[in-house]
Amino acid sequence: MGKKVKKEAEPPPKDVFDPLTIESKKAATVVLMLNSPEEEVLAKACEAIYRFALKGEENKATLLELGAVEPLTKLLTHEDKIVRRNATMIFGILASNNDVKKLLRELDVMNSVIAQLAPEEEVVIHEFASLCLANMSAEYTSKVQILEHGGLEPLVRLLASPDPDVKKNSVECIYNLTQDFQCRAALQELNAIPPILDLLKSEYPVIQLLALKTLGIITNDKEARTTLRDNQGVDHLIKILETKELNDLHIEALSVIANCLEDMDTLVLIQQTGGLKKLLSFAENSTIPDIQKNAAKAITKAAYDPENRKLFHEQEVEKCLVALLGSENDGTKIAASQAISAMCENTGSKEFFNNQGIPQLIVLLKSDSEEVREAASLALANLTTCHPANAKAVAEADGVDPLVNILSSRRDGAVANAATVLANVAMQEPLRAGLQSHGVTSALLGPLRSANTVVQSKAALTVAATACDVEARTELRNSGGLEPLVELLRSKNDEVRRHASWAVMVCANDELTAVELCKLGALDILEEVNLSVSRKNKFSEAAYNKLLNNNLSLKYSLTGYLSSSNIISDGFYDYGRINPGTKLLPLKDLCLQEPSDQRAVLLVNSKSSDVSPPPSTEDKSSDVGYGRSISSSSSFRRASKEKTKKGRGKKEEERVKEEEEVSTLPKLMGEGSPEKEWYPPFDPDFRVYVYEVTKSIFPITNIKEQIEVLARYVAEKMGGKMSKEKLHNFSWELHISELKFQLKSNVVPIGQIKKGIFYHRALLFKALADKIGIGCSLVRGEYGRAWNEVQLMNDSRKGLIGALPPPEVYIVDLMFHPGGLMKLRSREADLYRYL
Secondary structure, three states: OOOOOOOOOOOOOOOOOOOOOOOOOOHHHHHHHOOOOOHHHHHHHHHHHHHHHHOOHHHHHHHHHOOOHHHHHHHOOOOOHHHHHHHHHHHHHHOOOHHHHHHHHHHOOHHHHHHOOOOOOOHHHHHHHHHHHHHHOOOHHHHHHHHHOOOHHHHHHHOOOOOHHHHHHHHHHHHHHOOOHHHHHHHHHOOOHHHHHHHHHOOOHHHHHHHHHHHHHHOOOHHHHHHHHHOOHHHHHHHHHHOHHHHHHHHHHHHHHHHHOOOHHHHHHHHHOOHHHHHHHHHHHOOOHHHHHHHHHHHHHHOOOHHHHHHHHHOOHHHHHHHHHOOOOHHHHHHHHHHHHHHOOOHHHHHHHHHOOHHHHHHHOOOOOHHHHHHHHHHHHHHHOOOHHHHHHHHHOOOHHHHHHHOOOOOHHHHHHHHHHHHHHHOOHHHHHHHHHHOHHHHOHHHHOOOOHHHHHHHHHHHHHHOOOHHHHHHHHHOOOHHHHHHHOOOOOHHHHHHHHHHHHHHOOOHHHHHHHHHOOHHHHHHHHHOOOOOOOHHHHHHHHHHHHOOHHHHHHHHOEEOOOOOOOOOEEEOOOOOOOOOOOOHHHHHHOOOOOOOOEEEEOOOOOOOOOOHHHOOOOOOOOOOOOOOOHHHHHHHHHHHHHHHHHOOHHHHHHHHHHHHHOOOOOHHHOOOOOOOOOOOHHHHHHHHHHHHHOOOOOOHHHHHHHHHHHHHHHOOOOOOHHHHHHOOHHHHHHHHHHHHOOOEEEHHHOOOOOHHHHHHHHHHHHHHHOOOOEEEEOOOOOEEEEEEEOOHHHOOOOOOOOOOEEEEEOOOOOOOOEEEOOOHHHHHHHHO
C-alpha cells in the first residue's frame, strides 16, 4: 500500500475579500463607516457612536463637527431593524444638543423620527424616538413640525405603553407641545385627558409630576375642565392632596385645581363632596409656603366669578385668607392679598374683613418688600371702595401714614392703590380733616407728575376728594400742586382728563385758587377740551363753568349770561361778545389802550384805590387816561357836568391844554411807574348809586316793589323813560363817544353813562341789584340788546298749604315802562314784544 497524502483545503475564490477585523480608536474613523453598505458595519458603528455620545456634551459636539448627523439621518429609514434601532438611539441622545437640534430641523427629519413611533416597532425604538421628540419639542419651530407631521396622535397612544421610559418621554413631549394653543385643541379631539389622568397612578413621581404639569396647562380651556370633571379627575387631585407621601406633587395639583375652580359646576362638585373644606384646611395648615401660595392663587382665580365668591363666602374662605396674611413667606402674603382683592366683590366678604383683615393688611404696608406693599394696598383699595365703614377702619387702624409713604414708592401700581385708599378715606368729612396733618397734599405732588396714566388718574381723584377743605386747597396752591394738575387737563387719557377736571372743579370753590388756576391756563385748556366732542366730559364742562363763575367778566363775554348766583363785584367789566377760543384782554391792558371806534368796555367799580393824586392835581379835569393818571372823585363828578356843556363843540385850545396837562402830571400808575400797583379806575357816580339804593330801596320789604323801584331808578340815571318810536333819536352813541374821548380810553365806568340803552341799563340794574341782594339774571341778546330776568312767586298761592309751584320768570322793563314786569311765557315772543 502506498502512503496516504493529506488533501489540501480549497483556496477561496479570487473575487472575494477576506474578512478583516479592525479595532478603531478614532471617532472620525467610525463616522466614515456610517457610509458603509454593510449592515453589520453600520450596526457596529452606530453602537460605538451611541456609547461615545452618552459620555457627555463635548462628544456630541465632536460628532456634529465630524459630520455624523447627516449620514445618521439616512439610517433612520434603513431596511435593517438593528441599524434603524441603533440610529434612533443615537438621535435620542444627540437631540439634547442645541446645535444638533438646529441641524435636524434643517434636514427635516421629523417625519422619519415620528415613523419610529409606529405600533409594530419595538419598545426600545419607541423609547429613544420619543426621547428625541421630547428634546426637540422644547423649541417652537420643532413643535410646529411635530404637529404638522402628525406626531401628537402616536404620542398620546404611547401614554399607555407598558414601558415607563416611553411614558415619561411621551408625556414630557406632550407637555412641551401644550404651550401652543393649537396643540391644546388637538389634544381635546384625541381625548388625551383620560390617559394623562391614568399617569397620576404611576409609581414614578417624575411621570406623575409631568402629568400634573400638562393638566395644569390644558385645563385653562373650559372644555378640558369639563372632560377632567367627567373623568373623575377632581377626585384624583383631592386624593393627591390628602396623601402626605405625595407632598412633592401638591403644588402642581393645586395649580390644576385652581383652574378647575374657575368652572362653576366643578366648584359645586368639590363643595358638595367636601373637597372645598379640605382644600381650605389644607392651605391654612400646610407648612410649605408654595402650597399656601398656590392655594391662595386658586381662590383668586375662582373668585372672579360671582357665584364662586358666594360659595367661598359660605365656606368662610375669609378666615383662611386672613391666616395666610400672617405667613412668613412674601409670596404667600402677596397671593393672600390678591385673593382678598378678588373676594372684595362680595359684600359679605367686605364686611368680614372690616375687623379681621384690614389691620393685618396695614401691617403689610410697612413690609420691606415692595411687591407685598403693592398687593396689600390693592386689597385695601378694593376693600374701601364704596364702603365707608372699611375706609373708617383704615383710618382708625393708623393706616394713613404708611399709605402716604407709599405715594413715594417706585412701583406705579402701589402708588395708584395708595392714592385710591386715601381718596376713599377723604370721601368722609370727619376723616378728611385728619388727612391734612399727615401731609397728604404735599405727598401727592410726585404722583401728579408721574408719567403713568393710572397714577395720574388716581392722584387727581385724591386731590378732588381732599381739596374739599379750604386748608387743603391753600396747601395745594402754596406747594405748587396746581401746575401739574392743570397739565393733566391736556392728557389724551379720558380718565385722567375726567379726574383732573373734577379736581379743578373742586379747587375752583376757592376764589384765590380759582384765580391761580386761571393764571396757569386752566380756563383756556378747558375751553379747548370742551370744544372737542370726543375729549369733553361732564366734569370738564363743570370745571370750566366753575372757573368762569370766578371770572364773571369772561363768562358774560363768552356765554352772554349771568345767573342770579353770579354776583357782580367791583372790577367787573363788559367787553362785549367774544367767540370761543378768543382771548379776553385783562382790564389793565384795556385801560392802557387808546380810544378807538370799537364798542365801549363797561366797567363796574365803586372801590377807590388807596393811592391818591397830589394836591396840585385835584382840580384838574378828569379827561386823563387811566393808564397815565388817577383822578379824584371830585374831578370825575366835574367831568360829568362839564361834558354836557362842552359837547362836541369843545374848543381846540382846550384840547391842546388838556394834552399839556397830561404830559405834566406825575405818572402815578401804569406804564410810567411799573413799581406801583395798578388799580381799576374808580367810579364815584356808581358809588353814589350804591349808597342811594342801599338807603332807599334796600329797606323795602316787598321784593316786587324793590324791583320796580330799582328799575325806575336805573332808567332815571340812564336818560329816563323812552318810547319805541323815538328810540332812534336817542343820541346815546354820541354820548358814549364823548366819554371815551374825555377819558382817553375805551373803558367807560357805568356810573358815568347818563344816556344808556338796553345793555347799559341791564348791566347797571344787575350791578345794583347784586349790591342790595335782589336776585336777578343778566342776559345778552343780539344787536346791543340785553335784559334782566327775575323770579317771583305768584301772590295767589301765598299762604296755601302744600308744595308751592315753581316761581314765575319776569323780564324787567328798563326802557319803555320802567318798573314794569313782563311775564316770560314764550321767550321769543315776549322778548320780541319788549325789545
